[in-house]
Amino acid sequence: MSLPNQLVQPGTRRAFREFLVKHFKLQEIRNAFDSAGIVPISDSNSEIKGERRKLVEQYYAAVDCHHVADARLLVDAFERILRTAILTLETYEDVENLKFELDNDGLIFENNRIKPVTQRSRMLFEHPAIGYTISRLTKQTIFDELESNHLDWWGRLPVREFLRRLYPIEEMQNLEKDIGVHFEWNDDWPFDWVLDEPRIDLLGVDDKEFLRFLCEMVHPYVRPDENDRIALVKLLNKHLSADGWALLPNGAISSRPVFTGRPIVNLVPLPREVLNLDGYVRELADKCDTRFAEGDLEGAITVGRTLLEVVLRQLEQRLRGTHTDYGGSLQKQYKEVSRLLRLDEKRDDLDDRFKDVIRGLVTVVSGIAPIRNKLSDGHARAYKPSMHHARVVVNAARTVSVFLVESYLFQKERGLLKDAASN
Secondary structure, eight states: OBOSSOSSOHHHHHHHHHHHHHHOOHHHHHHHHHTTTOOOOTTSOTTOOSHHHHHHHHHHHTOOTTBHHHHHHHHHHHHHHHHHHHHHOSOOHHHHHHHHHHHTTTEEEETTEEEEOSHHHHHHHHSTTSOOOSOHHHHHHHHHHHHHTTOOTTTTSOHHHHHHTTSOGGGSTTHHHHHIIIIIISOOSOTTHHHHOTTTOTTTSOHHHHHHHHHHHTOTTTSOOHHHHHHHHHHHHHHHGGGTEEEEEEEEETTEEEEEEEEOOOOOOOOHHHHTTOHHHHHHHHHHHHHHHTTOHHHHHHHHHHHHHHHHHHHHHHHHSSOOOOTTOHHHHHHHHHHHTTOSTTOSSSOHHHHHHHHHHHHHHHHHHHHHHHHSSSSOOSSOOOHHHHHHHHHHHHHHHHHHHHHHHHHHHTTSOOOTTTO
16 A cells, blocks of 8 residues: 555654764664564665664665554564663653654554554554464464473573563553462462463464564573574474464574564475486485475575576486586586477477466576576675575576476477487
């Protein structure tokens, strides 16, 4: 939905930018915006001075505040910034200034959340992009398994100290006192009381809020033992995957990963015929999935291109009995295999529209070949890839691979092609 006036005013954005420049480090700025799903535009506002100010403007450039969905992403980032500031700053004068700016947009920061107070600002929170895809069943199952495995969700910290990292519990209607009375001293609150306790209500919160709670559970300060963190992330991801989510690394503190909730990346599936082409193909497919899951997007691009190279080499080997060293030229390799598969322009029996599709695949391959040098970890990269960049490159490589193998098998079955060994 596009609106004539901006939902988050320039003055609010400017105030948050200057606040970040003054109080946040570069990685903290990235964490705040990345966690909201905002991808920076790296070539914007190149004349701005100062790394932090320039970084904030790169994130702002990716957001159109005339659109409800974009503006909501920015509000989510601002909420995280305020939460972090309350936990880390010794004085709150600058935070109060930010609250004043939010008021101009019909928003208030209360109980550690930004909330709407005007009809216009309520549109931000009614937009369908704000998801509730993690089911109540998944949430309850996670806490049931934590309890059955004797895993305290508060980690090594006292319960109130853990929750204070997420919420201003001393301001939430006697919550701090009630925790002490009912959970720590009298033990008459259940293990999973945070799920339906109305002042926290994890069963009722949206995906971002619930994932934020889980990420805090595996924070290195909360759970310092590496093996414990790995095991807990695995447990949580087992249940989150049913609803399309996973906890993935997003930065580090003293070389220990900090996690954020991300949608699971759906890659083009490789059918059995492709995976059985060669053991290395299966290994590369698994490695690509793993690198995506770990947030290693550069590595995923490298593996995706290598997979296409291996598929081309295997097909050439089968059809010619040998394969050629193309010196890393993916275009030359693809052109030769296309000729062997009878997919070139010389075929009179191919429909012209299908030939257009074939020519399109040549364009795709030509794009994949150099993009590895710019985005992957195979060379000094020109810029860091975003999730959607990595996904389109890997899926393109997989789609071309599947098409070539299926063309090979189709023609071979009908006697139109023979392997070199048969010849």
